[in-house]
Amino acid sequence: MKITCIVVLMSAFDFVYSISRGKHYVKEKVCQEYAMLGKEKFKAIGMVLYSQKFSTGTFEEVNAVTDEMVKLAETCCTENSSADCYDTGATAMSEMSCSKDSPFPKHPGIASCCKEDGLERKLCLAALRVTSEELPSLQESTNEEICQKFKEDPKEYSLRYFYEFSRRHGSIPAGLILNATDSYLRMVGTCCSLSESTICFLRERLQLKDSNHFLRLTSNLCHNQAHLPYFKIGLTAYYGHILNDSLEDILPITTHLQEGLSKCCLNPNPECLITELMQVKTVLCNDTSLSGKYRKLHDCCSKPPLDVLSCVETSESESPPQQTEIKKPTDTDLCKEGSATVLDKYFFEIGRKHNHLTLPVLASVFADIGDYIHKGSACKLIKKSPLEKIETFVSKTDGLCQQYKKLDFTVFKERLVKSVQEEMPDASKTVVDTKAKQWVEFTSTCCSRKAPALRCRKLIDLIVGDTRDD
Template sequence: MKLLCCIFISISIVWADDSGLRYEKDKVCEQLHAMGQPKFKELFIAVYSQKFPNSTLEEVMCLAEEMLKLGEKCCAEGAAADCYDKGATEISDKSCQADSPFPKHPGISKCCAKADVHERKVCLASLHYPADELPSLLEPTNEEMCQDFTQDRIGYSSRYVYELARRHRSVPVGLVLNATGIQTQILEKCCTPTASTPCFLSERFQGRQFNILLRFTSNHCNNNVNLKSYKDGLTAYYGSILNISFEKAQPMVQDFQAGLSKCCLQPNPECLMQKFTTFQQVICNDRYPDECCKSSRAPWNTVLCVQGLKRTTRPPPDTPPTTALCQQDNHNATERFLFEIGARAVHSSLPVISTALSKIKEEVKACCSDPDFQACMTKEDGHVAKATAFLTKSEEICSKYKTLDFPSFKAM
């Protein structure tokens, strides 16, 4: 199913003039006619579940139904030219009412206080929840799923999209819809009087690669959206995996991270898949011609394989940081400094490395305005000391986690 970026309608995208509004309406109507009402509504359930993950299914469904009604009304032959814009404005006004049935958000009152209708819609579109993790999605038994599915197939699909999308809120929404399609296909095939556990096992085995792709993509996109120094962490991470210098690692990772920023929040996953393909070609260019770069491997599978390789231990930097980190024309000095620290953390996870480097980066910036740069950078209660201690402890714990059996690690 091909999804268009402009599907987010006027509540998410505000155009500056009438021609833009007509273009937006045309694209929405084209998508509604191509997908049909049930799939069109499912798309919006996924979009708003990602945007408002702490809202109830009923609140998300209510907003999705309003958007479907807007499309049906304004895409009908003979609809007024301003039908679409007026309808989107009414929806944004309704979301500001005290008794609104739509998803709630802590910052919504700030947006609703804006007098200008376009400013209000832009503000509402920019709201997003923090990156709090939801509990893992517990899958019911095969019998329970079949009972729910056979009783209400559309309702089951809507609930599944809601639960999946709110737990994978940073991935292209097309991946969530594809995963839902795979799940409903499994139930259609296996929820029959003659089907049994072997049917579920066989179907899930065939779909396992897509589930791995969804989790892998979700991790990368979620980290890219929510970690301040993800690019610095990625550079250090792949530098230690590939055992390459900062000069080689930085441009390679910079392009990949820019691709994540561009593609993760696009509805269509094709952009992200192309970025994985490009990254695979860069990684496999005379670096890992063996197990991770077999021609039969999917591009994202190559990246996942490389991430599982043993990282190379690197020596500490020879010289302490200097005021060269503060020079305006030396753009790579701080990044190189962070690389040398992060690349030594060969057992820690990428989010841990990125978090530590983010704190160190803050300290470098603060110390550049301090008369005694060296003293500022080496003070015991500073971010550098605390982040370094954090990485050291992480290395100690993660090293033992990888070498001890689980009972021994748990006892420790």
């Protein structure tokens, strides 16, 4: 599918709410694409875009708003349509979004937009993008079940797959989603038409393995970039323990990556993100101070550009973490001008020392400390510094994640309960069980490389609590 179609239609599906005087040329572009793609393909793109935009909406709600958009194009892209057909239809859609019995996706942001009038309401609705807690991975049915559902109603099966897949990857370019869903549905259509479908599915899935791996990597990076406030320094600390090098050597690499993600993740054109990720290889592998120092980086740099990051992330650190005590910033360091640099260096050393901590854990902990310190008025709150508490949490988490990866889950859970009992000797069994359950949920959720950012932040808040209350 042409990238230009995706870009134009991305603006079209938002433009339906934000259309204003002087921008009717967009209607012409939408009508050109509608005529070229046809109704079914036009709707498929709409399902992808609206499923990403409203990930908490039901299939019926997302389908309803997509159908309305298709109907608008179908009605207003005819020779006999009136000059104001598109504008009138867009206004009707915004009014329908705000009606009490609206069939469209519902969430708190819409209520706020509906307090506005006219163009302001349309602009507000166009800017909406739901931030939801991570959805579980899409569980694929057996080959037989897939083919049964597909043969019963190919169109319905395809639309539901667009919906379920897209809402789970809401932070990456829509073009990547379209490529992935098209490949999957092509596989289903081909294999379900054969008598020996099992062999076909196996062959096709092997061919899609690399592209699916790349999609998971980009989805995780973009999701973290979108939802972790301290993403950049968290990423730097994370790469610090992978490459075991200095902040000065690591920072240019992670700065380049973070800026590329910030610019391209929500750009519907996937070429933007692909180009940025390819350029990371140049930045990472042309640094002789790094590539000449570590064999694993040399090996990763021999791979194709889009495989380099994945290779680096899955590599184990070649050197053991530092055992020396991390020098804490003093109150004076944190209160004087340039304290952000001091704090970043401190964060980096925490990540470099604790090599079992994931990016969401590092960034969430850094956010707790940074927000606490920077919200202090004239450093009045620094007297109750959270650094000691956070370091205790970080050290414990690092050890637990190491155990979680090595031990059988039952053994790990038993040891964890015993550890909580030793830490809280006077607590009741109910209190101990509750705390142990929190830690088990936290480690089982947040110790993996693809840990869900929003969920980990909530679990950390639950376990650590508000540092200002101590």
